[in-house]
Structures are given as C-alpha cells and as structure tokens.
Amino acid sequence: MSKLLERSNTINFIERKASSAAFKKLYADGMGLVEETAAYLDGDGRTAAKQLGRVAATLYAAESMRLTTRLMQIASWLLLQRALNSGEMSREQMMSEKQKIRLDTSSAKADVVGWNELPDPFKLLVTRSLRLQTYVHRLDRDLFSEDETVDEEYASDENPVGSQLELLRTAFAHR
Incomplete structure (x- = not known):
C-alpha cells in the first residue's frame, strides 16, 4: 500500500486540533496577549521604563522590540491558520505566506545585566510570549x-x- 493511501486512511489529530475549539482558544489567547502587551507597553510599561537606569532602560527597549516582533509573528501565524481553516486561503497560498513568518525569535536571558531591574509585569509578558511561541512553533512543525x-x-x-x-x-x- 502506498504511503499516500496509508496517510489518507489515518486520522490526523494535529490537523483536527488546528481546526477545533482548542485552536479557537489558542487564537483568542494569542490575540489577547498581543492586545495586553500593546496596552502595557503604551501605558504602565512606558511609565515604568522612564524610571529605569541606563542599562536596564536599554535592555527594556531591546526586549520590547523582540517581544512585539515575536507577538506579531505569532499573530500572523494564527491569522494564516484561521484563514486556512475557514477556507479563505488554500493550503498552497497559506504555505507561501507562512514562509515569511519566523517562530524562533529569542529573548535576553534572565541572568543578563539589568534583567532584574525590569518591571515584573514586563518580564511576565516576555515569559508568556516565549511559552506561546514555543507552543505555536511545535504545532506548526507538527502540522506542516x-x-x-x-x-x-x-x-x-x-x-x-x-x-x-x-x-x-x-x-x-x-x-
């Protein structure tokens, strides 16, 4: 029996998950984190950053850029997956667009100079974004x-x- 025929007879749990209620929750959680982060960076985060020392302020600026880049990449992946699930895009179109997305953005290590001076809510957003990125990256790898x-x-x-x-x-x- 050919591999193609074998695969067509099997249930792909990963693909089912990507179009299930679990994906809807992932989508809502991901987009919620994007909004929460934007609100923090424009509000309390901006105020907190003004009170940081020079080294911590530089780290905060760099990490803010990494954080927003990471979240925009995740949001792009979620939007593409939603478009595929709803039939708005073909798999080929989605795969073409997906090539532009990077799900491997890094972050500063907790032992870098200035990390302990960063505001706790900011560090929590970074941690949550990294966890979400890891999950989405694993799902992407399993799916595609x-x-x-x-x-x-x-x-x-x-x-x-x-x-x-x-x-x-x-x-x-x-x-």
Missing part, C-alpha cells in the same frame, strides 16, 4: 513538517506502541 521520520519512529520495533500500531495497520490493510 514534510519530515517522514515520525512514521519511521512509530514503526520501529524498539517502540512498543509503534509495533502495536504497525500490527493494526497490517491487520486492517488487507480488508
């Missing part, structure tokens, strides 16, 4: 990776679940 090593891993004799799945595939392939 062309790598077939996952199938090989599950079919391995060393993996007891994989060997059971292979037995099921074999048993139902001849029916």
Whole structure:
C-alpha cells in the first residue's frame, strides 16, 4: 500500500486540533496577549521604563522590540491558520505566506545585566510570549513538517506502541 493511501486512511489529530475549539482558544489567547502587551507597553510599561537606569532602560527597549516582533509573528501565524481553516486561503497560498513568518525569535536571558531591574509585569509578558511561541512553533512543525521520520519512529520495533500500531495497520490493510 502506498504511503499516500496509508496517510489518507489515518486520522490526523494535529490537523483536527488546528481546526477545533482548542485552536479557537489558542487564537483568542494569542490575540489577547498581543492586545495586553500593546496596552502595557503604551501605558504602565512606558511609565515604568522612564524610571529605569541606563542599562536596564536599554535592555527594556531591546526586549520590547523582540517581544512585539515575536507577538506579531505569532499573530500572523494564527491569522494564516484561521484563514486556512475557514477556507479563505488554500493550503498552497497559506504555505507561501507562512514562509515569511519566523517562530524562533529569542529573548535576553534572565541572568543578563539589568534583567532584574525590569518591571515584573514586563518580564511576565516576555515569559508568556516565549511559552506561546514555543507552543505555536511545535504545532506548526507538527502540522506542516514534510519530515517522514515520525512514521519511521512509530514503526520501529524498539517502540512498543509503534509495533502495536504497525500490527493494526497490517491487520486492517488487507480488508
């Protein structure tokens, strides 16, 4: 049986998740974090930044740019996935646009000079954005990776679940 036919007979839980209520919650949480961050940076964050020392203020400015860039990349990914789910874009269009998105923006380490002087609400926004980025990046990889090593891993004799799945595939392939 060809790999294509095998794949068409399997349930792709990742794709189902991407178009489920769980995705709607992820979308709402992601966009909510974007709005919350914008409100903080324009309000309390602006006030708090004016009270920082020179090193911490420079770090705050750099980290604010990383934070907003990270959140805009996540928001772009969420919007593309929503457009795909609703049929507004074809998979090919979405994949073309997705090439422009980076889900690997970094952040300063907590031990960098000046980090402890940053406002706690700001550090929490950075942490939450990094967690969200990690989750979205993993979901993106699971949804759109062309790598077939996952199938090989599950079919391995060393993996007891994989060997059971292979037995099921074999048993139902001849029916």
